[in-house]
Structure formats: C-alpha cells, structure tokens
Amino acid sequence: MVLVSACLLGEAVRYDGRSQRSEKVLAALEGKEVVPLCPEVGSGLPIPRPPVDLSGGTGVDVWAGHARALEREARVDRTEDFQRGARLALAATRRFGITVALLKEKSPSCGSQRVYESGTLRPGEGITTALLRAEGVTVLSDEDL
Numbered sequence: 220m221v222l223v224s225a226c227l228l229g230e231a232v233r234y235d236g237r238s239q240r241s242e243k244v245l246a247a248l249e250g251k252e253v254v255p256l257c258p259e260v261g262s263g264l265p266i267p268r269p270p271v272d273l274s275g276g277t278g279v280d281v282w283a284g285h286a287r288a289l290e291r292e293a294r295v296d297r298t299e300d301f302q303r304g305a306r307l308a309l310a311a312t313r314r315f316g317i318t319v320a321l322l323k324e325k326s327p328s329c330g331s332q333r334v335y336e337s338g339t340l341r342p343g344e345g346i347t348t349a350l351l352r353a354e355g356v357t358v359l360s361d362e363d364l
C-alpha cells in the first residue's frame with residue numbers, strides 16, 4: 220500500500236484548483252493499493268488557495284522551529300496549517316501500515332528533493348515529507364520514476 224499525493228492521481232486539489240495528473244505515476248501504481256491524500260486540503264485549506272513558499276529553510280527547519288510556510292504575496296503564516304496536514308499524512312500511514320509514499324516534487328508540503336524557499340528552488344524537502352521521513356516512511360517523488 221502506498222500513500223500518494225492526491226494531485227498526482229488527477230484530483231484537482233492544487234493551490235490553483237488544478238490537478239497534476241501523471242500518467243507515469245498511474246502506470247507505476249497499477250495493481251497497488253493506494254491511499255490518496257492532499258495534506259494541504261486535509262488541513263482545511265480551500266481550493267483554490269494562495270501559493271505558499273517556505274521561508275527561512277525547508278521542511279526539516281520548519282519542524283525545528285527555524286522556518287515558516289508563508290503565503291507568497293500576503294505573507295500570511297500557514298505553518299500550522301501545513302503541519303496539521305503533515306500530521307494527517309503521518310496518521311494515514313500508521314492507520315494503514317504504510318511504509319512508502321509517492322509525493323509531488325517541489326511542493327512546500329510534498330516535495331522530497333527540491334522545494335521553493337523564498338521564491339527560489341533549492342535542495343530540501345517539504346513539511347509533510349520531512350515529518351514522514353523522520354518517522355521512518357520512505358518518500359519517493361514523481362520525478363524518481
């Protein structure tokens with residue numbers, strides 16, 4: 220069983236109201252049991268919603284208290300929302316005994332190799348990915364396929 224970013228499966232849950240459906244992801248998951256999840260929508264944020272960038276560091280730094288998740292334009296602090304969504308993802312892995320997640324690259328929640336920090340793409344992981352990895356879940360990205 221695999222936890223998967225819902226947007227990769229075709230669900231229109233992105234901040235801009237679109238999906239990020241990936242035929243490559245769908246093909247890789249064929250025959251596998253899938254738990255779709257969007258941490259940001261799960262946290263209660265709407266669709267669409269303002270885009271958010273990490274600020275002051277990446278997902279690991281957020282959990283250490285050194286970085287925040289801020290709306291790109293208005294600079295509204297969404298850190299607690301994103302952390303709530305990450306905890307929801309972790310709870311889903313525990314509930315279903317999931318040890319592997321396939322998440323969307325570059326997202327401030329789901330990124331696993333690169334994320335936007337203060338408007339610049341840099342190495343690092345999103346808030347959900349950082350929590351899942353800290354708890355022993357293997358996180359792969361759609362770009363690993």
Ligand code: SF4
Nearest residue numbers: 224226257323326329
């Ligand atoms: S939070 Fe994750 S699942 Fe939700 S839209 Fe962003 S990348 Fe997709």
